Amino acid sequence: MRIVIDMQGAQTPFSRHRGVGRYTMGLVTSLLHNHRDHEIFLALNGAFQDAIGDIRDEFEGLLPQEKIRVWQQFYNCSAINHDYAPAKWAAEISREVFLNSLNPDIIFSTNLQEGLFDPAPTSVKLLSSKALFCTTLHDVIPMVYPQRYNTLPSIQKWYDEKIEGARKSDIILTVSEHSKKEIIELVGVPSDSVAVIYNAVDHLKFRQKDIHIEERRALLSRLGITKPFLLYSGGADIHKNLNRLYQAYARLPIETRNDHQLVMVGKELNSNQEMHRSILRKLGFDSGVVFTGYLNDNDLISLYNLCKLFVFPSIHEGFGLPPLEAMACGAPVIASKAASLPEVVGLGEALFDPYDEADMAQKMERALINSNFREHLKQNGIARAASFSWDTSASKLLDILESAGGTLKKNGANSSTISVADPVKTTIEEIAAGSIAAQLKSSDMMAIAVSLSETYPSKSDRPRKLFLDVSAMIQNRDHTGIQRVVRAICYELVRECQEIEAEPVYTSLDDHEFYRAGVLIDKIHGYPVATTDNARIEFYSGDILLYLDLHPGVAISHIEKTRYLRNKGVTVYHVVYDLLPARFPHFFWPELCDEFVEWLKALSHANGAICISRAVALELQQWMMANTTERKRPFRIGWFHLGSDIENSIPTCGIPPDGVDTIGKISSGTSFLVVGTIEPRKGQDQILDSFELLWSDGVNVSLVIVGKKGWGMENLANRLLSHAEYGNRLHWLDRISDEYLEKIYASCVCLIAASEGEGFGLPLIEAARHKIPVIARDIPVFREVAGEHAYYFKGSEPHVLADTIQRWIELCRQGSVPQSCGMPRLTWAQSAEQLMAAILDKPSAVSLNAIGKKRNVYK
Amino acid sequence: MAMKAVRSLLKSFIKASLRQVLNFVKTYPKLRIFVVKVVCALGLKNIAHSILMRLRMSSYSQSMAFNPSSIDHLSPYARQIYLDLKQAVKRLQQDHH
Numbered sequence: 001m002r003i004v005i006d007m008q009g010a011q012t013p014f015s016r017h018r019g020v021g022r023y024t025m026g027l028v029t030s031l032l033h034n035h036r037d038h039e040i041f042l043a044l045n046g047a048f049q050d051a052i053g054d055i056r057d058e059f060e061g062l063l064p065q066e067k068i069r070v071w072q073q074f075y076n077c078s079a080i081n082h083d084y085a086p087a088k089w090a091a092e093i094s095r096e097v098f099l100n101s102l103n104p105d106i107i108f109s110t111n112l113q114e115g116l117f118d119p120a121p122t123s124v125k126l127l128s129s130k131a132l133f134c135t136t137l138h139d140v141i142p143m144v145y146p147q148r149y150n151t152l153p154s155i156q157k158w159y160d161e162k163i164e165g166a167r168k169s170d171i172i173l174t175v176s177e178h179s180k181k182e183i184i185e186l187v188g189v190p191s192d193s194v195a196v197i198y199n200a201v202d203h204l205k206f207r208q209k210d211i212h213i214e215e216r217r218a219l220l221s222r223l224g225i226t227k228p229f230l231l232y233s234g235g236a237d238i239h240k241n242l243n244r245l246y247q248a249y250a251r252l253p254i255e256t257r258n259d260h261q262l263v264m265v266g267k268e269l270n271s272n273q274e275m276h277r278s279i280l281r282k283l284g285f286d287s288g289v290v291f292t293g294y295l296n297d298n299d300l301i302s303l304y305n306l307c308k309l310f311v312f313p314s315i316h317e318g319f320g321l322p323p324l325e326a327m328a329c330g331a332p333v334i335a336s337k338a339a340s341l342p343e344v345v346g347l348g349e350a351l352f353d354p355y356d357e358a359d360m361a362q363k364m365e366r367a368l369i370n371s372n373f374r375e376h377l378k379q380n381g382i383a384r385a386a387s388f389s390w391d392t393s394a395s396k397l398l399d400i401l402e403s404a405g406g407t408l409k410k411n412g413a414n415s416s417t418i419s420v421a422d423p424v425k426t427t428i429e430e431i432a433a434g435s436i437a438a439q440l441k442s443s444d445m446m447a448i449a450v451s452l453s454e455t456y457p458s459k460s461d462r463p464r465k466l467f468l469d470v471s472a473m474i475q476n477r478d479h480t481g482i483q484r485v486v487r488a489i490c491y492e493l494v495r496e497c498q499e500i501e502a503e504p505v506y507t508s509l510d511d512h513e514f515y516r517a518g519v520l521i522d523k524i525h526g527y528p529v530a531t532t533d534n535a536r537i538e539f540y541s542g543d544i545l546l547y548l549d550l551h552p553g554v555a556i557s558h559i560e561k562t563r564y565l566r567n568k569g570v571t572v573y574h575v576v577y578d579l580l581p582a583r584f585p586h587f588f589w590p591e592l593c594d595e596f597v598e599w600l601k602a603l604s605h606a607n608g609a610i611c612i613s614r615a616v617a618l619e620l621q622q623w624m625m626a627n628t629t630e631r632k633r634p635f636r637i638g639w640f641h642l643g644s645d646i647e648n649s650i651p652t653c654g655i656p657p658d659g660v661d662t663i664g665k666i667s668s669g670t671s672f673l674v675v676g677t678i679e680p681r682k683g684q685d686q687i688l689d690s691f692e693l694l695w696s697d698g699v700n701v702s703l704v705i706v707g708k709k710g711w712g713m714e715n716l717a718n719r720l721l722s723h724a725e726y727g728n729r730l731h732w733l734d735r736i737s738d739e740y741l742e743k744i745y746a747s748c749v750c751l752i753a754a755s756e757g758e759g760f761g762l763p764l765i766e767a768a769r770h771k772i773p774v775i776a777r778d779i780p781v782f783r784e785v786a787g788e789h790a791y792y793f794k795g796s797e798p799h800v801l802a803d804t805i806q807r808w809i810e811l812c813r814q815g816s817v818p819q820s821c822g823m824p825r826l827t828w829a830q831s832a833e834q835l836m837a838a839i840l841d842k843p844s845a846v847s848l849n850a851i852g853k854k855r856n857v858y859k
Numbered sequence: 860m861a862m863k864a865v866r867s868l869l870k871s872f873i874k875a876s877l878r879q880v881l882n883f884v885k886t887y888p889k890l891r892i893f894v895v896k897v898v899c900a901l902g903l904k905n906i907a908h909s910i911l912m913r914l915r916m917s918s919y920s921q922s923m924a925f926n927p928s929s930i931d932h933l934s935p936y937a938r939q940i941y942l943d944l945k946q947a948v949k950r951l952q953q954d955h956h
Contacts, residue, residue, distance in 0.1 A: 424940060432947035440948060446933060449941035458936040510878050513934075536934050591895050591907075 001405045002039040004104035009111035011044060011051035012118040019321040020138060023199055024110040030394035032062050041102050046072035047119045052567040057632035066542060070568055071098040072454040075447035077119045079158035086439040090448050092123035093430045098455060101423040104131040106401050112137050113162050124165035127418045127430060132404050134171040139179050139318025141239060143186045148238055163187055171404055175199045175319040176340035197397050199319040200388040201328045208330035211302055219302055223292050225261060231307035233265035233300060236272055239316040241354050243279060248360035250283040256368055257288060267294035304329035309367045315354045320344045324388055327381030332374040334363050346384045350377055424452050457540045464542040466502040470517050472551040474506040481762060482577055485642055486549045492832035494524045505537050509553050512561045541569030544839060548575050552599035562605045572606040573839055578759030579619045587681040589711050604628040608636030610838045612760045615781035638838030643828030644765040651738035659740055662731060667747035671702040674752050675763040679710040683754030689798030694805060702729040704748060706741060745770040753782060761785045768823035775808055789823040
């Protein structure tokens with residue numbers, strides 16, 4: 001069977017942090033663990049982007065991400081919104097078509113009562129469907145107290161629709177026998193259509209635990225708890241009966257009350273704190289009560305473990321999750337004898353009459369002063385809580401669904417089901433068929449159109465794609481080493497990648513859309529491609545976006561876009577070339593460093609990063625662990641090495657008129673080559689100083705520097721241009737073509753790589769390709785790239801390098817310098833292959849341990 | 860009310876202009892370095908940095924918050940869906956009448 005679960009109960013701001021949210025996550029997690037070979041899809045509403053990320057994170061490793069599907073909804077359809085009717089209609093139709101488009105046998109909605117405050121449609125069978133509809137109705141409290149809850153006609157209308165939805169459901173689930181009884185009575189459905197699936201707790205989280213004294217002290221002090229305390233956690237609705245709880249607390253003997261604080265936990269309690277305090281003041285006290293507001297699970301579990309007594313006075317509950325959580329943590333629990341609470345607590349002695357403050361106070365006092373009674377409550381609670389487990393509930397639910405599914409099979413599917421072959425067309429037709437559709441405004445229709453276009457691909461059979469971001473190259477006309485890598489990788493992936501179609505794209509700071517990089521595509525193919533234009537890119541679930549180019553501004557301004565794409569099911573990676581501005585800020589201008597750090601933080605919003613060397617991967621891992629918050633979905637860090645066959649990197653061409661003469665001069669002597677932008681970290685200063693020492697010692701060697709002048713290098717540039725050896729034994733070639741560089745390599749005897757930090761060190765590989773030896777600074781990345789095939793030096797003084805060069809010349813005469821030709825090097829095709837292995841997480845991929853939580857994969 | 864609208868318009872205009880200038884400056888690395896130097900020399904580094912970051916962050920959220928005012932803002936695919944929906948509503952409403 002295929003079961004599609006509508007997860008809005010864990011998404012809406014109203015429900016996700018309440019019992020409904022816990023129920024949804026707990027039950028679904030156990031269903032996934034015990035799926036009995038049924039196929040499970042989770043359907044998420046795109047209107048709640050924050051929750052999508054959390055849910056995807058939570059189920060990472062438990063359910064393949066492609067089984068978590070999102071329907072987009074860029075418009076408000078909440079019932080409290082006065083103009084909601086036409087939008088609500090469109091949203092309900094859109095949701096039902098979407099759920100049916102996943103071809104389910106069962107559609108399971110974990111909470112029917114959504115959509116009052118939030119844009120969460122939860123209609124049932126507006127369209128005829130072959131699937132069985134199973135919905136959870138957690139309680140019918142608004143039907144029990146209509147005057148309290150359905151105070152506005154719009155609320156009453158919304159609630160009536162929900163109840164009608166319950167009636168239309170094939171299976172109604174509820175969370176206690178008490179609720180089942182009320183549903184049968186008040187909703188008027190047959191008893192066999194309602195099943196009880198109990199709430200439960202995650203016993204791995206909600207359990208007794210030792211809290212270290214320091215941790216305990218810090219928590220209690222932070223919350224203002226100074227004495228042994230009674231605890232309440234939950235909502236603040238009228239049926240929670242908090243007024244009587246305060247009155248009962250006031251009735252405690254003064255010395256007992258003075259010895260115990262009352263701690264009230266809950267978001268709603270905090271927002272209405274002043275009202276609660278005024279009630280307490282009227283009762284003649286205020287100071288003994290602490291309102292903590294919303295607490296995260298860790299803090300809440302600690303309080304359950306630390307409280308002397310947990311009190312739950314509610315007069316009506318569908319289930320009553322807080323007492324169960326408290327019992328699982330070993331708290332002595334007393335509760336009201338109303339509604340479902342006796343089923344949960346399961347001990348007559350622990351119950352009190354919620355309408356009788358004196359009875360409540362008496363039970364509280366007995367528990368506070370009588371340690372034997374407390375221990376009895378505690379042991380009962382632990383045993384009782386153990387009988388409620390999500391696994392048991394999930395197993396029972398599957399029994400029910402299997403039985404219903406069997407009946408469905410026997411009776412045959414509904415003959416008049418909607419067509420989901422073309423869900424966009426079906427949605428349009430079904431929306432238009434409603435009489436209320438005439439009230440849709442133009443802006444509503446545009447929002448619906450965008451929602452549908454973002455939900456369903458325009459070409460359903462389009463295979464998934466790899467989009468390569470080349471924004472810096474397209475927009476900034478940069479011609480740095482990085483863009484050379486970008487060109488080469490694009491060339492290989494666009495022309496040769498068999499596994500997935502690759503397409504270069506670009507965007508800008510102001511635009512969240514991506515566009516085809518038509519110019520580059522033409523260049524790669526060498527002729528105008530018929531379909532090439534700068535069309536807007538449509539991302540489908542399963543696509544991959546690789547920020548191949550380095551454009552920090554784009555990555556920073558696209559953090560939200562990255563989140564949106566990941567939520568949609570697109571995998572997003574960045575290529576990291578180095579961490580130099582973060583590691584050596586003194587070598588770069590401050591603004592670049594600031595922007596670079598922002599960029600590194602932006603990376604953490606992606607699925608992972610692929611670095612150009614293991615050394616950079618390790619640096620990134622350390623940086624991320626130290627500077628970003630812990631994440632649930634692992635952040636993958638892989639690496640690949642760069643290629644060196646320049647002919648396959650779309651090389652630039654041209655040799656200047658004086659080039660031949662220059663090449664002649666260089667090749668006539670013993671010339672040492674330095675390749676790279678002139679920057680402080682590259683060590684060109686030290687190299688020039690050392691050559692001056694060599695020249696003054698009468699050593700006849702030449703120095704050839706290839707690279708453009710970088711930031712803050714005016715002094716070195718002036719020194720080079722005004723040097724006595726300039727044009728003779730000193731050459732500086734600025735912005736030369738790849739073709740010219742090839743000739744220069746062939747004319748030199750050795751490459752000097754003196755950089756103090758690099759992402760990779762492509763010149764080393766290029767030197768190896770030309771079979772010229774290498775003198776390199778001893779840094780990890782050069783060791784990684786060149787291994788034993790380079791002659792290394794340490795130290796930043798000029799004489800160190802001068803001595804190294806002298807020794808190298810001596811060794812060269814003896815024929816014993818390390819030869820670079822054995823240096824392992826890749827072609828760009830192999831480099832692109834390594835990159836793809838890292839992106840697709842193939843067994844051949846090289847990667848570090850992912851940062852963040854990782855679980856065993858879906859069975 | 861009118862004052863608020865004028866202020867909001869002015870703000871949008873300044874933001875859009877700043878973005879244009881930034882994009883232009885970014886396209887020319889030498890000009891970019893020169894501007895950075897001038898900003899630093901004037902002691903405006905921190906202010907400029909915070910404005911830059913704010914502009915970058917807001918540019919996305921503004922464009923992502925879908926507020927359709929014109930069919931021109933729709934992608935070709937979304938535009939087609941919009942036109943199909945509009946036509947279907949019109950046709951079915953006419954049939955009803």
